[in-house]
Amino acid sequence: MSLSSHLEELKRKHQDLSDRVEEVQRAPGSSDIEIAELKKQKLRLKEEIERLSVSA
Template sequence: MSLSSHVEELKKKHQSLSNQVEEAQRAPGSSDLEIAELKKQKLRLKEEITRLSVNA
């Protein structure tokens, strides 16, 4: 897998997590802990994308 395709895959996962966070925030039964965990995952992906993009 090339670096650019790996970065694109990470971006897709990041967008998917963004959608999940939005849905969880709108859902009345979602816990703050669940939302916080999704946001942490999203941040880790964003950091990885940035790291790979800068080093490319």
């Protein structure tokens, strides 16, 4: 897998997590723990994207 396609895949996953966070936040009785975990995953992806973008 090339670096650019890997970056695109990470960006897609980041957007999917963003959508999921919004969906969970709108749901009645949503779990703060679940939201926090999704946000942590999203942040890890963002950091990986930034790290790979700098080295590209």
